[in-house]
Amino acid sequence: MGTAAIEVRGLWKIFGPKADRIIGSPDAALEPAALRAKTGCTAAVRDVSFEVRPGEVFVVMGLSGSGKSTLVRCLTRLIEPTAGEIAIDGQDVRGMSPAQLRDLRRHRVSMVFQHFGLLPHRRVVDNVAYGLEIQGVDKAARHDKAAQILSLVGLQGHEDSYPDQLSGGMQQRVGLARALAVDPDVLLFDEPFSALDPLIRRDMQAEVIRLHREVGKTMVFITHDLSEALKLGERIAIMRGGAIVQVGTPEELVGAPADDYVADFVRDVPKSTVLSLRWICRTPEPDEPLDGPELAADTVIHDAVPAAMASARPIRVVSGGELVGVVDRVDLLGAVKHQDAPAAAAAAPGEA
């Protein structure tokens, strides 16, 4: 397999009796509801394939019941997949022995959970050090490491508290610290912030962005919140009924939704804050002056406004030194006006 951090091919997870017989049979093509009625089985993940590049933040987004949480658990076989291939760092996960799998979970991939999953009978520092403890690291060393990670997530001074003495946001910081303490290559987040208040959620999202800049881990992030997905994801996979409907950058999803489902999803997104000039530039008219300001094609529309205000001449949109088109004030205003109409509805984060 290639150089991807995570590579998933044809992954299936079907819950229920004799689940493995369904794959490859005509039943596999059935809609989830029809499949359940016919066989009593629930297809949570259906023929999913994707790749995550090293250091990338890959977001899997879908409504509840779309199979995203099952998918992320299949990656380290917390839930045993029914069929398909998974490779992490080029190594086949499905073929691993229990000991190899434990090694993977101990050193290379760790996870942050929606309901935190902290151990109430342990102090914060011992919660953070838990992963090191089960690896057999001695007490002094793991406490040192835990203290270091706690200050990285902004919890210095809370080492000796118990989890129930902390607020929800702080508890999730502990969960995050516990995942970071084992210094993994890959971090999996299962809807980590959906149990938190909106303001705290925003802080935690900023925290993840900051951590990603500082430690540069590969991240797979599960969410049902579109604004969260757009904010964090370099690429986003949209799931529906266990299958991936579309994978792409935020720009691709908003600009070219693969089907009505995705289009419906992204309809309320203020497009001028996601799309770049590439999406609205046009070939210059014969008599148009080409001495206006120059901007890169991947400049977000919204960010082109100051340049248009400074100069009445059309903006020259360039990519790789070559002119790909021009955008004038009317084009810009049109993009901002028409596509931002429902922006008020999308301003509040929440279920899209």
Next chain:
Amino acid sequence: MVSAPVQMAPPVPAAPRGRRLARWAPPVAGVVAVVVLYLAFKDTATLPHDDDARLFHHLNDVRDWVDENRNSSPIFLFVLNYIRLFVADLYTALQAALVALGWPGLIGLTAGLGWLAGGWRIALVSVAGFGAIGVLGKWDASVETLALTLSSVALSLVIGIPIGVWAGRSARVRRIVTPVLDVMQIMPTFSYLSPIVLLFLIGPASATIATMIYAIPPAIRITALAIQRVSPTAVEASESLGATRWQTLRKVRLPMALNTIMLGVNQTIAAALSMVPLVALIAAPGLGVDLLQALARVNVGAALVPGIAIVLIAIVLDRITRAAARPRARARAVRWGGFALLTVVGLALTPALAQEFPEQWEIQIVRPINDVVDWIEANWYGFTGFLNDAVAYGLLNPLQNTLTSAPWWLVTLAVLAFAWWLSGPRAGVVAAACLIAIAALSLWEHGMETLTIVLVASVITIAVGLALGVGAARSRRFAAVLRPFLDAAQTMPSFSYLLPAVALFGNGRFTAIMASLIYAVPVVARLVEDGLREVPQTVVEAARSAGSTERQLLWKVQLPMARSSLLLAANQGIVMTLAMVVIGALVGAGALGYDVVAGIAQQEDYGKGLAAGVALVLLGIMLDRITQGADGRRSPHKKRNA
């Protein structure tokens, strides 16, 4: 517009009158049929008691064979005798250790444990409780009882907790273990004394094992529940970090389940202590011996003193384990430091204060208690005697005469029909099979006598429990008054209720009924109260806003919605009543319970006692199935949702 939906609604079917008839017709017809058949076949096909039934002799032969081969048969030589020796050694070692501590040492250690578990209050309760035992003059017997209780509790936990963990982890194991535990808990404690004596002889080993059989179900059940309830996310988090199963069990599941498991320990200890007077029947040393002798002589004062000592042990152990089940507040160093300090002080006092509890500190209370009892007898007899006679002549005797003069097949048929109607065909068949088996054991008449007492006691228990439970659910003030009594009643070992009943009513069936009333009413009342309180507040509000009176609210909303709790309350009430009525044999309630006691005491009655034990189990299963099946039967509501 408002009236439109009414007009649109389909016409109400005109069937209700016909349907009501159909619903009530079979039971009424059944009752009429049974009455007619009874009158027609009265005094035929009865099964009068025969002390010389062939089965009893066969069972005696079995006993004789076992006695002859006890030291030659391989199963005894290599398995059972070793178990007996091991358990006896465990008891002896524990008893020797407790004696070696000396009374100040033991009190100090207990106070230390109390401090460790819950702070100075619990430590004080421990000192006061165990001190009072010494003052009552029952120190030595109490130490023996404590040693026996602790050894059976230790065995229960060593065996029960691993099984519980396993059952908590595996649904398959749970499916196997649960019915076994159900039967163990329905079995009246008397019923397994005879077989245990057969296998392990009389003495502390048998007593420990009998106690363990009674005490192990809560240990297994509560451990399984605790393990099941551990937050799945915490377990998943642990697995996601690469923990092995053993690491997750040791570092996540067990610590998170620990507080609940401590409640299991608490229940196990309570169950073990309630066996104290019963295992005295099979020569267990300790307080039970004094208690039994005093009961046999109807010396209430002399019975009350060991009874109080057992209750004191129960309270101290209950408070310590209950406190240990709560999360810790103090720093580790303070807790262990205090524990060490109290224990060392106690041990240091042992040489100074002598091994024996000083006689000059003891207080004699037997005489004053008996004076009070005599006074009650002299002055209240009009009242107690009237109650006693009213129940005996008004309820017990007529019912017993009916049951024993009816043909056995008619009683079986009536039970079959009743169980079928209440709980479905399966329960009906099981109940009828149990009755037929009791007839086959040649114990029909004694079985009917026991059943009579149980039925009368159950009806009174359920009526009183229902009234108290409804009252507590409807009035917060009444609930607040009632609660401490219910709490206290549930801490006490079951037999202790015999003592006040004996004091008031002397020996006899009515005493057993009163004792089972005190024993079972708290549980029934609590289940009823909880069931009514669990009715969703929104439904109650909706009924109120529709203008229901309190009475309508109770009868049309709360009681129907609490159906399953009410049935559970009835089931528990009946099973507990049976347990108590059987123990009532100790105070002259006769029938099957007395057969068991006689079988242990007298060689020639062994077979009858063994058969009576089995009959008691059958009676328990029958009563349980009749009432429990009703809960399992699918109501139309459940069916619709499924």
